[in-house]
Amino acid sequence: MRRMTARPANAHQARLLRLLRDHGPNSRAQLGDRIDLSRSKLAVEVDRLLETGLVVADGLAASRGGRRSHNVRLAPSLRFLGIDIGATSVDVAVTNAELEVLGHLTQPMDVREGPVAVFEQALALAGKLRASGVAEGFDGAGIGVPGPVRFPEGVPVAPPIMPGWDGFPVREALSQELGCPVMVDNDVNLMAVGEQHAGVARTVRDFLFVKIGTGIGCGIVVNGEVYRGTTGSAGDIGHIQVEPDGRPCACGNHGCLEAYFGGASLARDAEAAARAGTSPELAARLAAAGSLGAPDVAAAAASGDPVALDLIRTGGTRTGQVIAGLVSFFNPDLVVIGGGVTGLGHTLLAAVRTQVYRQSLPLATNNLPIVLGELGQAAGVTGAARLISDHLFSPA
Helix, strand or coil: CCCCCCCCCCHHHHHHHHHHHHHCCEEHHHHHHHCCCCHHHHHHHHHHHHHHCCEEEEEECCCCCCCCCEEEEECCCCCEEEEEECCCEEEEEEECCCCCEEEEEEEECCHHHCHHHHHHHHHHHHHHHHHCCCCCCCCEEEEEECCCEECCCCEECCCCCCCCCCCCCHHHHHHHHHCCCEEEEEHHHHHHHHHHHHCCCCCCCCEEEEEECCCEEEEEEECCEECCCCCCCCCCHHHCECCCCCCECCCCCECEHHHHCCHHHHHHHHHHHHHHCCCHHHHHHHHHHCCCCHHHHHHHHHCCCHHHHHHHHHHHHHHHHHHHHHHHHHCCCEEEEECHHHHHHHHHHHHHHHHHHHHCCHHHHCCCCEEECCCCCHHHHHHHHHHHHHHHCCCC
16 A cells, blocks of 8 residues: 655645645636735745645646646545544545545444444455456545544543544554545544535534434534643533433443433433334334334334333434533524434424524524535545545645
């Protein structure tokens, strides 16, 4: 596998690379409109990037009067790998330098199997993508894991649902395996970055991304940048208490949001309702499959099952209770709801919205959209590719 042979030599080159990544091929004149450089200095920096091979000429630009210039674009051979590890599945994708997904594979996986087993599966999927012809090798890789990460070192820190992962050198180990630079972050942060780059949050600078999957977490974006906190645990909202002295939670506390909602809690409550005989629809699904999950609850709700609808509304209300506090504190431009449980759709979204609009101050919610994410499963891998490209498109 190969590595990028060059990095931008200065902040101007880094800015040009990110502009070409985010906006596609541009002429020198168009780049000049976007960056504060003299025409001569811009020409020097573009020529140096052409010499490194990080950018290439891309045909004549549209005429703006006078002599026509050439478009330039990022080298079409560049490839980034995005790996999004969830509690119960792993997604692996390859993108080009403009972060267009060229190939994407997913498979079920249990993060509790430990880092060695999980990364064997992830690397096998990456190998399949290479074998399919979308990439000869990778110039960099971004990886998301479902727990707090000490960001500079790329190391998980005491993740509640990831036994065996505490202190595992993910960044170092995967860099050696892949032969390229690697960056690691919390999976929810990367989903937020993915929606910011190519999804519903493209036009805002301050927003919250709430992932409702097996557990619940929140990516916090402030002035366009992810806020991770001092130790990487910012946004761990699944362990905010919603019921004093309530249900025991996997974290060791009682009454946490995650103990009442999220994929694992929803499955448990649905199975309890099925066994109690209060929902014939869920009981039939349990008898057929032997277990229930969020998709079963979504399907039962779609058929009008009152128990399933009540499970979704109650969970959405409790989640909205927590989000309302965040909205009052942070005053974001936008709240995005994503993750596997968003298959519950607009019933969930309506319950969250109702609680937030009811509980938060009108000044914070008058013009606050609360919406579902646009990218679905691609959010995490897109954010992972964006993470590594930000790193590589920085001055060496």
